[in-house]
Amino acid sequence: MLCFAREWTTFMQPNQPEPTILIRAATPADLPTLSALWYEKMILTVSGDRRFALNAESRLRWEQRAAEWLSNPMCGFLTAQRDQRAVGYLIGWMQPAPAVISDPYIGIITEMVVDAHQYHAGAARDLVSGVRAWFAERDVHQLTVYASRRHAPEQAFWRSLGAAEWMELLWLKS
Numbered sequence: 001m002l003c004f005a006r007e008w009t010t011f012m013q014p015n016q017p018e019p020t021i022l023i024r025a026a027t028p029a030d031l032p033t034l035s036a037l038w039y040e041k042m043i044l045t046v047s048g049d050r051r052f053a054l055n056a057e058s059r060l061r062w063e064q065r066a067a068e069w070l071s072n073p074m075c076g077f078l079t080a081q082r083d084q085r086a087v088g089y090l091i092g093w094m095q096p097a098p099a100v101i102s103d104p105y106i107g108i109i110t111e112m113v114v115d116a117h118q119y120h121a122g123a124a125r126d127l128v129s130g131v132r133a134w135f136a137e138r139d140v141h142q143l144t145v146y147a148s149r150r151h152a153p154e155q156a157f158w159r160s161l162g163a164a165e166w167m168e169l170l171w172l173k174s
Contacts, residue, residue: 021123022081023130026089028067030079033086035063037113045148051171076107076134080114080123088114090127094140107135107143124157 026034039059046052069075069091080088091111097103109131114123135143145163147154 020082021087021120021126023078023126024081026066026070026077026079028070030086030089031063031066034066034079034089034113035059037086037089037115038062038111040116041113045151076131078127078130078134080120080127082120082123087118087120088112088123088127090131092131092135092143094135094138097142101142103140103142105138105140107131107140109143109145111146125161128161 036059039054039062042052042054042058046054066077069077074094076090076092076094078090078092079086080090089112090109093108093110094105095108097106109128112124112127114120114127132143135141144166145158146169147158147163149155
């Protein structure tokens with residue numbers, strides 16, 4: 001199995017190295033910090049959208065679900081650590097591929113969050129590299145991404161990695 005304890009060092013300015021970023025599989029001990037990062041992103045993502053309502057229980061529900069994802073073999077749940085502190089995470093899922101794709105599975109990146117309170121050079125790209133390796137280990141080479149339509153920097157990030165529009169995800173009440 002691939003080891004995610006690979007370290008990448010990035011630099012913000014010449015002669016001023018940042019602390020090392022460590023990409024590894026998330027653990028139950030990470031969930032309180034990761035849920036705080038998730039909650040902050042959701043505040044920005046759902047503001048002004050009446051379909052969603054964050055409340056005191058939202059974060060706890062996310063933590064409970066995330067605890068289940070940690071043991072799901074179809075889920076790659078990675079965290080970016082700096083100075084032994086979680087500064088981001090990424091969640092990728094294996095899913096049966098549509099019949100028009102010859103591979104049996106595709107990878108879907110459903111969530112990625114990096115702490116917005118401080119600059120973490122390369123953390124997002126390192127998380128993507130880590131999940132690509134996780135998918136490749138499982139012979140998954142076609143990836144899709146859920147990216148917020150309202151968040152231009154997120155769209156730009158994925159496009160900088162070569163992502164192109166494929167489908168539009170629509171919301172429909174049942």
